[in-house]
Amino acid sequence: MHAYTEKIREAAQRLLADKKVDGVIGFRQGTIPMMSEPVFIRHADQVHQLTWNGFCGVNLANYLVKRKDRVAVVAKGCDSRNIVLQLQENQIRRDQLYILGAPCHGMVDRRKVWAFLKGRDPLQATEDGDSLRVSGRDFEEVVDRQAFLQDNCRICTHRNPVIYDELLGDPVPEQAGVDRYEDVRRVEAMGSEERWRYFEDLIASCIRCYACRNACPMCYCPTCFVDESRPQWVGKTLDPTDTRTFHLLRAIHMAGRCTDCGACERACPMGIAVRQFTKKLEKDIKELYGYEAGVVPEGRPPLDTYRPDDPQDFIK
């Protein structure tokens, strides 16, 4: 059992008993390999359900928006950055939250494991330190966990929660020497036609299920632009124009707000690399404003403040 599991249960027990919170948002054991399910625990007799492992990739900040109650929430580095953004955007108040910070070693990408297994069906997956053990009907593989992390985890530089009330373990060393934007530079280097083709191919298999949007803790508009029906802004067909409009507008709404938590990409049933849209925006915000979304709780984000020395040369 992961060391955090006991700590999460202990904290949940204590916080519920002391009536500090109305509930605890964490994970419980999933029903299939390499998945854990978000769960809301209200009573002390349910805290044994809470668990922690490398399959807790869902961003739990997604369950905080516009809550009325007081909750404890388990937060990885990325989840905590999204909480900071939600506080800045007044989606929840700090006094409603008790943050159980989880220094994170990265989350397993089950798609990478599926690809490695080449059609063999995993029945069980367990972790042991740096290794991941996956077994099925007539096979067992032990692999280096690091090689099967979500793409965003492999380049993450904020594994430790940036905001918390207590930590579930010692801070983990942040990854050094990470090149976060190698893929973005590759796209930037393309000619405009090639780049257009690249993004068209990327979203060709989109089925417009909106899992990417709904998995995102920052997508909380009361009515999303794609759901506006009077008047309707975006067509609902699978015509490239409609699909493209959805993806471009979704991405642009993330400018200066995306933490690259990977929730969108993780949720996509079609395996579309949707982070390719938001990463460029994230890179621009960093290069133009020296800003990383959700890292600093104080102050306002660059795109909702005006400064005379703001860069302007990109406005054409």
Add this chain to the structure above:
Amino acid sequence: MLTIFVPKDKLPGLIGRIMDGARVFAPVRDGDGYRFRLLDRPDKADFTYQNTRLSPKELIHPPAETMFSYSLKKGDPKEGILEEVPKALGKRVVWGIRPCDAKAFQLVDINFITDQVVDPWWQKRRQATVLVGLGCAEPCNTCFCTSVGTGPFDRSALDVLMTELAEGYLLEAVTDAGEALLAGAPEGAPASGSTLSEARSVAEKAEKSLPRLFVPEPLKEKPMTELFQAAFWEEVQFACINCGTCTFLCPTCWCFDIQDEVHHQEGVRLRLWDSCMFPLFTLHGSGHNPRSQKLQRVRQRFMHKFKYYVDKYGNGPACVGCGRCVQYCPVNIDIRRVAGMMTASCVCPT
């Protein structure tokens, strides 16, 4: 009925010959998964797949289809008249469909072809389609077909059942259409007794590998309001993010939206997949939404499959246990677990 054995290297020849007279759809490699596609070459079909990511319902019920076109031009003789847009409704064969996915077509037939109303395109496509099933020798860990009244070698919705054997395929005609497809095939030979028994043992092994996780039958007798008001929906709904993954991947989810798109003075009327997970699905013109809460939407999906459909049609449940929603739900909501709670006879998956 006609039963033949086709060696592995002869199967593309058989499919190729059938491609001369019909459009043939089959599972093909598509990115990191599989999808049913129109074959342009018989050897593109890949029968090593376990399950396609999207169900083949898109072949009968396209995700976005133009039904009619019209003109808004003043004085145009066609002004305001809906004209049917031609569709490809000619003969086709779906080669290698899983028995569960074929069963799903039967379940949806009951909804789209009724005494009162017939969906003309669903019906025409169904009538024009011959289903060659591929028995499921190694069901996935998310499969639960035997819990919902079908099975890995269920032939009841197929025209031909194909079983993969060590050296080739056993093809068994189930209907007259299936028999016509196989009749006189030079690629095949009459199946020997040992071939038949090999096929039988493949099927038995697969069936045995699938435990019955829950028994849906008692749901028929259970009062609807009791299920509707059950306390467990609160727990079930928490993790749901209300995306359309489960419904869009599901072979039995049939709901659609109708939209008009007008460009200048030309318009089209479209039919588009819709999802009960979306708030817009039930938004009334008045602004009222009878399912404005997530809990209501989540409950709807499960109640429709396991209770409303069953009560309305005396058939079902409207689930074939393909496991796609289990595999691809981004937050691990597991229909097997929910069905277990509904039937209160849960043997939770391990």
